[in-house]
Amino acid sequence: MQVETFALGELQANAYLVLGNGTNLIIDPGGDPTRLAARIERIGTAPAAILLTHGHWDHVAGVGELKDRFDAPIYLHEADRFLYEHVPAQAEYFGFRAGPQPPVDRVVSDGQVIEAGPLRFEVLHTPGHTPGGVCYRIGDVVFVGDTIFAGGIGRCDLPGGSYEQLIGSIRRKILTLEDAVTLYPGHGPPTTVDAERTSNPFLQ
Numbered sequence: 001m002q003v004e005t006f007a008l009g010e011l012q013a014n015a016y017l018v019l020g021n022g023t024n025l026i027i028d029p030g031g032d033p034t035r036l037a038a039r040i041e042r043i044g045t046a047p048a049a050i051l052l053t054h055g056h057w058d059h060v061a062g063v064g065e066l067k068d069r070f071d072a073p074i075y076l077h078e079a080d081r082f083l084y085e086h087v088p089a090q091a092e093y094f095g096f097r098a099g100p101q102p103p104v105d106r107v108v109s110d111g112q113v114i115e116a117g118p119l120r121f122e123v124l125h126t127p128g129h130t131p132g133g134v135c136y137r138i139g140d141v142v143f144v145g146d147t148i149f150a151g152g153i154g155r156c157d158l159p160g161g162s163y164e165q166l167i168g169s170i171r172r173k174i175l176t177l178e179d180a181v182t183l184y185p186g187h188g189p190p191t192t193v194d195a196e197r198t199s200n201p202f203l204q
Helices: 034-043 063-070 078-084 087-093 163-174 193-199
Strands: 002-008 013-020 023-027 074-077 106-108 113-116 119-125 134-138 141-145 182-185
Touching (some): 002 034, 013 034, 013 182, 023 034, 034 063, 074 078, 078 087, 119 163
Parallel strands (some): 141 182
Antiparallel strands (some): 002 013, 013 023, 113 119, 119 134, 134 141
8 A cells, every 4th residue: 555645735734645555535635626636647546535534624625636636535523524515614704715526425423433445444533623523543553633643632722623632532543552653644744653652732
């Protein structure tokens, strides 16, 4: 499996392109996805899915363009549908612009396994940053969205956020994983479970 990172949009949110054995899929395409789309076109195979960790505008604003180009199914947790369906208002609140996004195709739930060719992702529901925030685990890699960062955690002061929920989610779903598991966050560099367990100031 290969992971390619694209920092997109005004807030430089990480979008990920995951490739493996002739299959690829997209995680969290926010902002202008032109570079990401060009890379997919060079690969020559349409993505099998667009997986969304949560419904904040900076992580989903490129979904519509990619859906138009590649017609990949969109996956999101039901509890974040209210955010996803109000992307323009979210962006405006922060002083930016984003258009409405196409409807979600498939709803994800905790423990669900999503199969895309040879790639198998387990859904971990991690509410707190948003009610429907999820992480996607494949092997020794987890795409954690804005649940946790290298040395930080997601903000909890936006609609639907809860500090208590977020810390609980991290302790139950992330810190219980193996030390060497790599975490790919929604912003900033990757980290590991061990690094965050031992040095993240919010978790001590």
